[in-house]
Amino acid sequence: MGDKFEKVKTFYFSLWPSLNEDNWSAFEKRLIVKKYEKGNYILRPGEVCNCISFINYGLVRSYYLVDGREITTNFFVEDSVFSNYQSFLSRTPSLLYTDVLEDTEVIDVDYDSLQYAYENIPDSERVGRLVAEQLYILLSARNASLLMETPEQRYIKVLQEKPDLIRRVPQYMVASYLGVTPEALSRIRSRISKRNAELLSDTSSR
Amino acid sequence: MGDKFEKVKTFYFSLWPSLNEDNWSAFEKRLIVKKYEKGNYILRPGEVCNCISFINYGLVRSYYLVDGREITTNFFVEDSVFSNYQSFLSRTPSLLYTDVLEDTEVIDVDYDSLQYAYENIPDSERVGRLVAEQLYILLSARNASLLMETPEQRYIKVLQEKPDLIRRVPQYMVASYLGVTPEALSRIRSRISKRNAELLSDTSSR
């Protein structure tokens, strides 16, 4: 009958090999279920992020606002985890907005609960380390992509790696994720489809 | 008489409160001293970074090479720690060069030694987590700076926060750290000094 904690439990067990049912039930007691409607904000600049959220269903986004222009840093979909990790860790105000692109349900672990886990649940420090390391690796890859690849290369990668995202998210948000204007992304797309059309009709290529 | 491990010992004790002399001497046995001469490379793209290095003295730099153009990601000076952390953690080939800007001596912890510490020295997991978290916060701030600030703002910040670096590093490397060409940085500098000159001579401002 739709246990809200089913998916998040599977998720935490998968990355926490030594977790047992007793530890889990102590941990689960501290989890918080929240729902957000499309168009609302989960976090705004100036607020301190106080939780790490597993997404049961839905879609959210993080972005900077730089003189009126949105710069999207990430999209997060169901069955994954999001946070403003920098604000969460440093206990300092966020620079990012987090807004809700589709009605969303999350399961939150707040900061104190995580500290509780670190003190009381075996191996949780190791899990915390591994998670921090994984997030570092991800951020580092995103960084390298922004510095080394063209917007077109990034777009093609998104097409391949997250094709569903392209369908669920307005194009101007994808553009701001790629680091270009909506007009520029539109031109990138037409360039790509033109190239593909030529490849198909080009007999001289063989 | 210049114990090479003096500074690195102080460093590790400062971030590892429960470290004791016994643990330290077990750990110290595994440390490796290395020297590099100016102009050489510590790491090249394709190689896996296998250590975390404390700098006894010297200056090194990490950079991407994108169609012949250098993009500096970081400078590291004496008494600090550097690594290609992404490569080190993921055990995958580096995308970065690390080169030596001044003759440098480092104390290395290699990957296996760190795993040894995690298994055998109490609290080391927690230290590993805190370090990973701090590095995440730093990378995140660098990221935000590249997305939100102008090259001029970044230059002024470097001037304030790392004035010695400006003196020790060629300007074209600083330019590539700020994300502009050497010519552009030169113009930024002349713009700034012109503004300062105007401020000093401008009587109408009061």
Next chain:
DNA sequence: GTTATTTATTGATTCAAATCAATGGATTGT
């Protein structure tokens, strides 16, 4: 189903920064 609003596309124009080019200054090596 129709209207209204938002989003995407396309073209024309503007602009900021890169490139190109030349000179002068600084540093390095012998």
Next chain:
DNA sequence: ACAATCCATTGATTTGAATCAATAAATAAC
């Protein structure tokens, strides 16, 4: 001390992407 190389500055030109503007398509609201 000298030559040679490297680096920084300045000006002229080019270029790629942003902006501006208008239209078309898609989506949402009624």
